[in-house]
Amino acid sequence: MSKFTTQHEDFKNLQRRLLYLRLGLLLGLLFLSVRLWYLQVVKGDYYRALSEQNRIRTVDLKPARGLIFDRHGELLANNVPSFNLYLTVEDIRDREGLAAALEDLLGLPRAETKKRLALQARSYVPILVKAGLTLREAALIEGHRLDLPGLRIQAESQRNYPQGSLGGHLLGYVGEVSPEQQDEPAFAGLPQSSMVGKAGVEKTYDRMIRGTAGEKTIEVDARGNERKTVGVVEQTPGDDLYLSLDMRMQQMAESLLGEEAGAVVALDTTNGDVLVLASRPTFDPNTLSRGLTAAVWEQIVTDPRHPLTNRALQGQYPPGSTFKIVVASAALESDKWSSDTKVRCTGSFQSGNHTFRDWKKGGHGVMDMDQAIVNSCDVYFYNIGHRLGIDAIAETARWFGLGQPTGIDLPSERVGIVPSTEWKQRVRKEPWYAGETISVAIGQGYVTVTPLQMAVATAAAANGGTLYKPRLVRAVRERATSRLREIPPQDRGTVPLQDRTFALLHEALHGVVTRGTGGRARSKIVEIAGKTGTAQTVGARAVQTGTNHEAVPKQFRDHAWFVAYAPADAPRIAVAVIVENIGHGGTFAAPIAKALIEEYLKVSDTDDRHQNTGQF
Amino acid sequence: MIDIRTPDNFEWRFVLVAMGILAVGVISIYSVAPGPAPGGQTPLYAKQLAWILIGTLAFLAAIAIDYHKLARHAYVLYAVMLIVLALVLVMGKSSRGAQRWFSLGPIAFQPSEVAKLALVLVLAKYFADVQRSGWVQRVIVPGLLTLPGLLLILKQPDLGTAMSFTFIFVSMVLVSGLHAKALGMGILFTSMLFPFAWELIWTSLHDYQRERILTFWDPMIDPAGKGYHALQARIAIGAGGLLGKGLDEATQSRLKFLPEGHTDFVFAVFAEQWGFIGVLVLFLLFAALIFLASEIAFKARDPLGLLLAAGVLSTLGFCLMVNVGMTMGIFPIVGIPLPLMSYGGTTTVTSMAALGLLLNVKRRRLTLFY
Numbered sequence: 001m002s003k004f005t006t007q008h009e010d011f012k013n014l015q016r017r018l019l020y021l022r023l024g025l026l027l028g029l030l031f032l033s034v035r036l037w038y039l040q041v042v043k044g045d046y047y048r049a050l051s052e053q054n055r056i057r058t059v060d061l062k063p064a065r066g067l068i069f070d071r072h073g074e075l076l077a078n079n080v081p082s083f084n085l086y087l088t089v090e091d092i093r094d095r096e097g098l099a100a101a102l103e104d105l106l107g108l109p110r111a112e113t114k115k116r117l118a119l120q121a122r123s124y125v126p127i128l129v130k131a132g133l134t135l136r137e138a139a140l141i142e143g144h145r146l147d148l149p150g151l152r153i154q155a156e157s158q159r160n161y162p163q164g165s166l167g168g169h170l171l172g173y174v175g176e177v178s179p180e181q182q183d184e185p186a187f188a189g190l191p192q193s194s195m196v197g198k199a200g201v202e203k204t205y206d207r208m209i210r211g212t213a214g215e216k217t218i219e220v221d222a223r224g225n226e227r228k229t230v231g232v233v234e235q236t237p238g239d240d241l242y243l244s245l246d247m248r249m250q251q252m253a254e255s256l257l258g259e260e261a262g263a264v265v266a267l268d269t270t271n272g273d274v275l276v277l278a279s280r281p282t283f284d285p286n287t288l289s290r291g292l293t294a295a296v297w298e299q300i301v302t303d304p305r306h307p308l309t310n311r312a313l314q315g316q317y318p319p320g321s322t323f324k325i326v327v328a329s330a331a332l333e334s335d336k337w338s339s340d341t342k343v344r345c346t347g348s349f350q351s352g353n354h355t356f357r358d359w360k361k362g363g364h365g366v367m368d369m370d371q372a373i374v375n376s377c378d379v380y381f382y383n384i385g386h387r388l389g390i391d392a393i394a395e396t397a398r399w400f401g402l403g404q405p406t407g408i409d410l411p412s413e414r415v416g417i418v419p420s421t422e423w424k425q426r427v428r429k430e431p432w433y434a435g436e437t438i439s440v441a442i443g444q445g446y447v448t449v450t451p452l453q454m455a456v457a458t459a460a461a462a463n464g465g466t467l468y469k470p471r472l473v474r475a476v477r478e479r480a481t482s483r484l485r486e487i488p489p490q491d492r493g494t495v496p497l498q499d500r501t502f503a504l505l506h507e508a509l510h511g512v513v514t515r516g517t518g519g520r521a522r523s524k525i526v527e528i529a530g531k532t533g534t535a536q537t538v539g540a541r542a543v544q545t546g547t548n549h550e551a552v553p554k555q556f557r558d559h560a561w562f563v564a565y566a567p568a569d570a571p572r573i574a575v576a577v578i579v580e581n582i583g584h585g586g587t588f589a590a591p592i593a594k595a596l597i598e599e600y601l602k603v604s605d606t607d608d609r610h611q612n613t614g615q616f
Numbered sequence: 617m618i619d620i621r622t623p624d625n626f627e628w629r630f631v632l633v634a635m636g637i638l639a640v641g642v643i644s645i646y647s648v649a650p651g652p653a654p655g656g657q658t659p660l661y662a663k664q665l666a667w668i669l670i671g672t673l674a675f676l677a678a679i680a681i682d683y684h685k686l687a688r689h690a691y692v693l694y695a696v697m698l699i700v701l702a703l704v705l706v707m708g709k710s711s712r713g714a715q716r717w718f719s720l721g722p723i724a725f726q727p728s729e730v731a732k733l734a735l736v737l738v739l740a741k742y743f744a745d746v747q748r749s750g751w752v753q754r755v756i757v758p759g760l761l762t763l764p765g766l767l768l769i770l771k772q773p774d775l776g777t778a779m780s781f782t783f784i785f786v787s788m789v790l791v792s793g794l795h796a797k798a799l800g801m802g803i804l805f806t807s808m809l810f811p812f813a814w815e816l817i818w819t820s821l822h823d824y825q826r827e828r829i830l831t832f833w834d835p836m837i838d839p840a841g842k843g844y845h846a847l848q849a850r851i852a853i854g855a856g857g858l859l860g861k862g863l864d865e866a867t868q869s870r871l872k873f874l875p876e877g878h879t880d881f882v883f884a885v886f887a888e889q890w891g892f893i894g895v896l897v898l899f900l901l902f903a904a905l906i907f908l909a910s911e912i913a914f915k916a917r918d919p920l921g922l923l924l925a926a927g928v929l930s931t932l933g934f935c936l937m938v939n940v941g942m943t944m945g946i947f948p949i950v951g952i953p954l955p956l957m958s959y960g961g962t963t964t965v966t967s968m969a970a971l972g973l974l975l976n977v978k979r980r981r982l983t984l985f986y
Contacts, residue, residue: 010793010919011922014791014793015914021790021929021930022929025910025930025933028937029903029906032937032940032941035944035946036853036887036895039853039854040891044856047855048854048857050854051852051854051855051873051888052867219871221871
């Protein structure tokens with residue numbers, strides 16, 4: 001009996017304890033429910049946002065950049081398809097492995113890849129790893145895709161310049177928008193790895209030709225594979241540009257410069273259209289637009305010949321004797337001088353204890369203004385400078401637009417120097433010395449100009465004083481509306497010279513070619529007017545006096561200038577040519593100007609294409 | 617023979633609840649992997665259905681053989697299980713740093729799952745038989761019974777099952793009757809030993825196990841690496857919200873951001889799809905199962921039946937708590953499947969056999985004489 005009772009009581013105990021086990025498990029479930037409430041209801045929105053971030057990626061749809069044509073409809077810039085490799089940092093599992101694989105497959109330096117990964121702050125924005133993959137490279141990457149999550153190859157359009165290096169400076173090139181640029185208002189709000197213009201018209205007109213990027217929202221799985229498209233905002237292609245440039249003449253100018261450093265600018269004197277804007281040495285914008293390695297970039301930037309500099313508007317040279325056009329104008333407008341004022345040139349001019357020499361030993365004899373321009377008599381102009389003083393010359397130079405930007409639609413134009421007493425005091429903190437005017441009177445000393453400024457000034461002298469703003473882009477075709485919007489010519493005022501001053505200048509400049517220093521520019525088919533110039537380089541004067549040109553080291557030789565316009569009686573084209581470190585302007589620069597003028601007038605006489613604006 | 621027409625002998629409510637949970641599991645597995653498995657094999661949900669079919673046979677077998685008869689061979693069965701556990705260390709298939717599986721053709725068999733049931737059986741038998749109540753009889757001897765199995769499983773290593781083993785032992789000791797005073801002393805003793813034991817345990821852990829424990833405290837230490845499972849599971853559950861995202865919109869599981877969605881993290885898949893309300897319904901099913909199981913234990917005919925049922929209950933209950941707890945970030949991630957829901961042959965068949973044992977106990981409670 002007692003044993004049974006004990007067993008019975010034991011069993012009751014077991015049952016009682018069992019109820020604790022049940023209670024414990026049910027309480028456990030209750031506790032889990034509370035935690036579940038916290039996760040799903042209290043923090044539900046937070047975790048839902050995290051899950052959305054997991055699955056949603058946005059892919060930029062790059063717009064096609066606008067096309068660029070020359071005045072005859074020749075294609076200068078377009079887009080070609082290209083395979084670009086992108087990387088989403090968030091999807092990477094193994095950075096080391098990825099960097100190693102990119103080195104093995106594509107030859108990208110491991111260290112550079114890792115540096116780029118480290119720099120990337122927003123990990124879900126794809127970054128461009130390499131543009132323009134070859135088919136073989138694309139196939140290699142695709143083959144390894146499962147081992148390399150985060151990589152994506154995208155077929156996109158690549159900027160292409162069919163003419164190669166021709167006109168490279170004025171076209172410019174494109175590149176990925178840099179972090180610094182993203183802070184500028186012109187590039188604000190552009191997605192990273194957007195292509196923007198970095199130089200030339202690509203930069204000036206970037207806002208018009210870059211178009212508007214679209215956006216594709218996609219859902220990806222854990223491996224980063226696209227599963228479906230959630231939404232699309234279509235991209236809008238950029239507007240097309242029609243340049244005033246004549247590509248045939250541009251090509252001619254560049255090949256005439258050849259291996260020499262220098263620049264050629266040709267303008268339409270009637271509206272400021274830029275017909276030629278050549279600068280050598282040059283570069284191929286295709287190379288620069290395709291993503292350079294650091295080493296190649298370094299090589300271009302440190303090249304002593306500065307191929308990236310557009311000498312036509314960034315090269316600042318002493319104008320040499322071409323400046324005599326300005327000084328002559330200053331003299332003729334002044335009451336201290338007239339066209340009949342005569343000077344006996346003995347080959348030198350004494351100012352204080354310094355002797356200024358004429359380029360011609362023994363001098364030119366008695367000269368009036370016309371003869372002095374035709375023969376480029378230095379002594380005559382030394383006398384003008386001495387009589388007028390620097391400020392009268394500076395004022396006239398500014399009338400011709402020197403010392404100021406021409407306002408061309410290209411970035412980074414430089415302005416040169418028009419020295420004056422005020423300028424010297426402001427910049428050099430010194431007074432002007434009268435002797436310094438003598439050098440300026442023949443375009444040496446402090447005065448510097450750009451070839452573009454000289455072309456604009458020559459055009460103004462030719463057309464009776466209208467100072468045009470050089471126009472490189474004549475029209476824009478809006479892609480959205482297909483409408484062609486012309487950019488009207490703009491002038492910056494007139495050069496306030498009297499008619500007889502212009503008349504004398506026209507007569508004398510024509511004489512330079514027919515009976516003076518510019519004989520090499522004489523043409524059988526058109527009457528050309530012009531002015532030679534031989535600009536001494538800074539360190540050259542000591543070496544130069546009286547020595548044979550061939551014996552002078554190349555970098556100390558003179559820059560050869562020639563400015564011209566034609567036809568002499570009814571000008572339509574103005575040209576400025578400079579060839580660095582080569583010698584006399586009459587010898588080396590004049591033939592280039594002549595060839596371009598003949599080409600332009602020959603073509604436009606036979607078919608009047610350039611005036612036919614309707615054919616864009 | 618089983619008389620399934622007698623409602624009192626065959627618990628239909630119990631079977632319905634279990635079937636409900638199994639169905640939820642199959643649906644969740646289907647939603648993660650609706651297509652054929654990699655390599656063009658049978659889809660996972662179809663395989664799981666096959667396992668449930670085999671599990672049904674195990675379930676019926678576990679009902680059919682009288683548990684008294686089973687208990688008579690408890691020690692032999694346990695010894696066989698220990699030998700199998702030793703064999704798996706020698707001949708087993710190694711995967712992800714652990715040696716837990718036997719490879720039987722296309723099927724991987726995990727003996728440690730079955731060993732849990734063997735331990736329940738042997739401890740129930742022992743406590744039912746033991747007469748005296750003293751430390752040696754009530755704690756030390758059963759402890760020595762548990763220890764070889766525990767050590768063999770730790771050696772694999774399988775932290776999750778080892779924890780189950782320990783929990784089965786502790787809960788059986790408690791149910792079989794340890795006085796409150798003794799319990800207090802035991803806890804005191806254990807906590808005094810803990811600093812020394814911790815050192816031993818921590819250094820014996822594999823690197824990945826240590827990382828799991830560290831990243832449990834803070835998954836953001838390495839969100840893309842070691843903390844990835846924990847973080848993605850938490851995101852999946854949280855994103856489910858009150859009403860759930862539905863099968864199609866549950867992106868965490870459908871797009872595979874949540875790893876192991878068909879096995880250890882099947883609960884997170886379900887929580888993302890069905891939300892708080894859905895999980896409450898699931899919890900109610902589990903609560904009903906716990907309630908009915910403890911009811912069977914309570915009404916068992918004899919201490920052996922009660923202890924057996926209590927052991928099965930605590931095995932399943934422990935796995936439920938730890939699995940759900942780890943996916944919610946309450947426990948570190950240890951590889952414990954969710955009973956009746958996670959994909960897997962051994963776990964499904966064993967869990968269903970365990971349910972069979974429960975019904976076995978219920979079925980024999982009115983048979984006073986046999």
